[in-house]
Amino acid sequence: MAPRTAPDPARRSERARSAVLAAAYELVSEVGFGRLTIEAIAARAGVGKQTIYRWWPSKGAVVFDAFLAANGRQDGDFSLPDSGDLGADLRIVLRLSADDLTDPTLDRTYRAINAEVLGDPAVQAEYRTRLLDPLLNVTRDRLRSAREAGQLAPDTDLDFAVELLYGPLYYRWLHQLGPVDHDFTDRLVDAVLRALNPPAAHGRSGA
Amino acid sequence: MAPRTAPDPARRSERARSAVLAAAYELVSEVGFGRLTIEAIAARAGVGKQTIYRWWPSKGAVVFDAFLAANGRQDGDFSLPDSGDLGADLRIVLRLSADDLTDPTLDRTYRAINAEVLGDPAVQAEYRTRLLDPLLNVTRDRLRSAREAGQLAPDTDLDFAVELLYGPLYYRWLHQLGPVDHDFTDRLVDAVLRALNPPAAHGRSGA
Amino acid sequence: MAPRTAPDPARRSERARSAVLAAAYELVSEVGFGRLTIEAIAARAGVGKQTIYRWWPSKGAVVFDAFLAANGRQDGDFSLPDSGDLGADLRIVLRLSADDLTDPTLDRTYRAINAEVLGDPAVQAEYRTRLLDPLLNVTRDRLRSAREAGQLAPDTDLDFAVELLYGPLYYRWLHQLGPVDHDFTDRLVDAVLRALNPPAAHGRSGA
Amino acid sequence: MAPRTAPDPARRSERARSAVLAAAYELVSEVGFGRLTIEAIAARAGVGKQTIYRWWPSKGAVVFDAFLAANGRQDGDFSLPDSGDLGADLRIVLRLSADDLTDPTLDRTYRAINAEVLGDPAVQAEYRTRLLDPLLNVTRDRLRSAREAGQLAPDTDLDFAVELLYGPLYYRWLHQLGPVDHDFTDRLVDAVLRALNPPAAHGRSGA
């Protein structure tokens, strides 16, 4: 009944798919997302435009897939260490995030993606499910395990905690308010842990 | 030295200028920044395209000016209350920020501007000087007065404190992680004050 | 060697081609060549501008093709009658030319084309090869056959003769020096034949 | 009552007038009529655009005036020699015409003017009265004096004769059918005289 016969994934050309993703990844870091065109991707990839339109709904989706393919988060295989020392573990993951944001190529691509996220709810949804939520989830999991271990108050709002942690990092990076370095992320972790611990929690994690 | 003879601001038509800004402001909230076109702005404003190109370097700059003109931050005339109660004062300003971000029209325009900021360093610079820095400055001033009043530790890093405050708010709004309401901002203020005033507050800050 | 990848004529849309030519032909006779725009042709033809730019180098070339398509000289299939009576045959062809020049639509289009010819050497070259030379050639051929039949002096300069014939016709038409009618062309043929015949050619043509 | 107050010729700036004409004349020979712009004329002349629009109705009129001003035909002061030898006198004037048409600058300007003539009846009318008719008139006068001297038949159609003379010259020049040199014009004069004086010349003209 569907007038538009959906393409058959079984017959999809792997060669074309990866050429498109590679071309998109290169181009977005060369010219930025705004100046990136489907035609340029097709030309660089040696692919017909229709092949792109057949498999991706939008330019954002292509770049997105390209980013995921190049940065290997697509398999949800990453998690936080759990050394028992919450502060140490958070410092590790925030330092890694800072390193990513600081890498020139990733910085550019990240900005491109964030700009798209701001402008297109569909892209935002995909960004959430494929990139952001996985990161927030593993962080939340680590906080939960700390809460269960009694290192955080039983009523700690984990969602809120995660936002306290990543919000300032993201804010500083996006608006270039200062260096996104390990000193900053370490101080950030300390501050968030202070905020999360009730006043009476004298003995505390840092101790 | 200028290769392209610059237009003479003295001869600029105020009628055209304000018509453009009004049209841009309306359109960006109607169709979003991505679907906004210079031609549509010119048509709505009853202005020649050249008049826009003569006075603004880019679509982003027009929208930006339109936003500033409509939201009157250009005169730096706003500041925080200073009731003596830091927490109360911060709650007020964060609530106002949340209200702005929640207003449907402002939300859309804000996203458009932020997308531009991400894509164009020049736009970002203007965003910083004309919108963001004034806000951060008045907030920092309030924190400073609190520090001088002995309500915060003398070595409190005010820049960092400001980022702790606005970062999570912005993060939640941008990625739609949850409702941007007064409950959230109130809890945020509390958390930040806890982070700034460590649990053993008296002992520590007094040390 | 071609820097700009040439379009593939095999893929050319016949529908678009003929719609463009028809629109151009209509418009040039409606508004004249000067007020004719590519955009108007594209709009009338229901065609994208790019389709015109893809296949024709200039507005003049489009109008030109339109004229040829509408007046069917492109196949060089026309020739002069050869009744044996040179004067009679020339009178026929000049009368036909005069009729063309007198037709209101053709007049307007002809003027447009001639104006282009004057302003653009490339258009002129095409005008020569596709419109003018074919006409001059068949006329020259008829004169040659007359020369071979002994009706003209053996040393008659055929190129010159042809110019004597069409020059005054064209001149009168272009500058509107008088009616371009059969009386005029008949007298013109007589005059040219007198000019071509040596003084001693007593008995002949006029007799 | 007239809403648009006509400019007062008495207050006209001679400096501006001649600067405009000079600039127009230079530019038309540099870039051709098609690429000539009013703005360029104004800029080159150091004149406001409005000054041009105030005194000339169209680009064609400016170029026209410029041409006349530069080539001094505006005072109708020229005429043909009358040596008593019609052929010799015609050869002289046709040679001069050919020289004009051959001069690179005049050629370009002439083509520009003729293109305008073709496209605009108003320009054509002015061309007739200010350039073409004066030339045809003096030629016609010379032919008339020859007719009165019995060198041409009493019933010779002088208008027709003039067209026979200039038509082929103009035709060859415009369509670049061959060299516009003295050999050509001399042969043209001979041919026209043959056409006007039929073979049985003596008998006839003497009758």
Added chain:
DNA sequence: CGATAAGCGAGACGGTACGTCAAGTCTTGTA
């Protein structure tokens, strides 16, 4: 195992918007 239907590259198509150019008009001092 050969037909047949899909994905593929290529690229022409009808469109929209771009950023530029020049048209002709209007405004603002200056002499």
Added chain:
DNA sequence: TACAAGACTTGACGTACCGTCTCGCTTATCG
């Protein structure tokens, strides 16, 4: 009040890409 200067509205330019639509040409099941 004519002038130089130049900003204004208008409209066409020629270009870049959009997303859709044929084209032949592999390729890889299935009848």
